[in-house]
Amino acid sequence: MKRRVGILISGGGSNMVALVKSMTGDHPARPVLVVSNDPEASGLEKARALGVATAVVDHRLFGKDRADFEAELDRVLREAGVEIVCLAGFMRILTPEFTRKWAGRMLNIHPSLLPLYKGLHTHARALEAGDGEHGCSVHEVTAELDGGPILGQARIAIDAGDTAQSLAVRLLPMEHALYPAVLRRYAADDRTPVFLSEGISAVS
Ligand code: GRF
Numbered sequence: 001m002k003r004r005v006g007i008l009i010s011g012g013g014s015n016m017v018a019l020v021k022s023m024t025g026d027h028p029a030r031p032v033l034v035v036s037n038d039p040e041a042s043g044l045e046k047a048r049a050l051g052v053a054t055a056v057v058d059h060r061l062f063g064k065d066r067a068d069f070e071a072e073l074d075r076v077l078r079e080a081g082v083e084i085v086c087l088a089g090f091m092r093i094l095t096p097e098f099t100r101k102w103a104g105r106m107l108n109i110h111p112s113l114l115p116l117y118k119g120l121h122t123h124a125r126a127l128e129a130g131d132g133e134h135g136c137s138v139h140e141v142t143a144e145l146d147g148g149p150i151l152g153q154a155r156i157a158i159d160a161g162d163t164a165q166s167l168a169v170r171l172l173p174m175e176h177a178l179y180p181a182v183l184r185r186y187a188a189d190d191r192t193p194v195f196l197s198e199g200i201s202a203v204s
Pocket of ligand 1: 110136175
């Protein structure tokens with residue numbers, strides 16, 4: 001029986017596209033729903049073009065009430081029979097209540113080598129720190145923002161002349177390789193971490 005995956009987006013959804021395209025053949029999971037908190041997210045049309053059902057739970061309609069927003073999000077996911085949630089460019093911070101409900105069944109991709117640079121502006125912070133390398137991490141989502149168990153990482157070198165923009169551009173394809181590789185194992189209940197490096201994919 002294939003595991004039913006729901007993907008939460010807020011924008012372009014390039015990671016969502018990579019995940020959806022990866023779930024074919026003997027992959028143990030299938031995408032059943034893409035949900036955006038922003039009705040204008042261009043990722044919604046991409047999901048529909050790939051034949052995946054979509055939904056919008058517009059956080060602005062719930063004002064400051066995170067609980068009501070998350071209750072609707074939870075309802076939509078459960079109604080679709082979602083078993084694993086993948087946050088992919090989802091820009092809303094989830095409350096501990098929601099993360100507890102989906103504990104052990106929810107993943108996120110974060111554009112840094114966690115535990116470094118939790119939160120925003122990760123590329124600029126790595127540059128400012130003078131780091132020699134940067135990367136992205138896929139982790140289980142817990143109540144601590146960007147703090148759950150790490151399931152995979154991809155590394156890129158920071159080259160002289162790199163900017164936050166050039167790092168983001170070079171990192172995105174690594175994200176598109178890492179997230180599907182981690183989800184494939186996660187959906188098969190295999191927690192062996194995935195490690196990729198720019199130029200070589202040492203999937204261990
Ligand atoms: C990516 O950098 C990802 O790491 C972060 O959001 C950015 C956009 O992702 N979570 P996507 O193109 O919307 O998947």
